[in-house]
Amino acid sequence: MINDFELLKKEILVCQKCQLSKGRTNVVFGEGPFDAKIMCIGEGPGRDEDLQGRPFVGRSGQLLDKILSVCGFSRTENVFIGNIVKCRPPQNRAPFPEERATCIPYLHKQIEMINPKIIILLGATALNGLIDPLLKITKVRGNWLEWNGHIVMPTFHPSALLRNPNLKKDAWEDFKKVVAKYRELVNPAHKSDYC
Numbered sequence: 001m002i003n004d005f006e007l008l009k010k011e012i013l014v015c016q017k018c019q020l021s022k023g024r025t026n027v028v029f030g031e032g033p034f035d036a037k038i039m040c041i042g043e044g045p046g047r048d049e050d051l052q053g054r055p056f057v058g059r060s061g062q063l064l065d066k067i068l069s070v071c072g073f074s075r076t077e078n079v080f081i082g083n084i085v086k087c088r089p090p091q092n093r094a095p096f097p098e099e100r101a102t103c104i105p106y107l108h109k110q111i112e113m114i115n116p117k118i119i120i121l122l123g124a125t126a127l128n129g130l131i132d133p134l135l136k137i138t139k140v141r142g143n144w145l146e147w148n149g150h151i152v153m154p155t156f157h158p159s160a161l162l163r164n165p166n167l168k169k170d171a172w173e174d175f176k177k178v179v180a181k182y183r184e185l186v187n188p189a190h191k192s193d194y195c
Helices: 002-013 047-052 059-070 097-114 124-130 158-163 165-185
Strands: 038-042 079-083 118-122 145-147 150-155
Touching: 002 097, 038 059, 038 097, 038 124, 059 158, 059 165, 079 097, 097 124, 118 124, 118 165, 124 150, 150 165, 158 165
Parallel strands: 038 079, 038 118, 118 150
Antiparallel strands: 145 150
């Protein structure tokens, strides 16, 4: 299984299927254990991610790491972090529909191989790219959805929390539900700082 994952990574790292490949510094494959029980999916790499080739390493990533840590999770032990697209869109714009469509099969393969118990969608682009282009994050966040046999929690992207701190309370409620579901599905004794 790990060999298949490495083969997929090699394929993605040289991908040139869409225009985003022309402007990238690095492909951002994703990060975390290949058998993670939780998968966080964001929009796409930003400037810091493009430079380092790692997901969520800028201010949004630092906030995400803090949230995960308080929940008793980490990207090194139980969370794989990926994105709808693997290359940075220019000026950090949202990926165009055709860019999402070109890249999403890679994400589908990652999800299939990792087979997480819980998927957390971070923001509207992840929600629209994976589940339904018409869904609104403000309407469905905090509610469990089902997608291809996986349970999915949509919540706000960490960058939205940085722009509007009033959203943090709602996001925290969403992550408390994730902790409860993790205890139900994976580890009843899971320890978390605040819930």
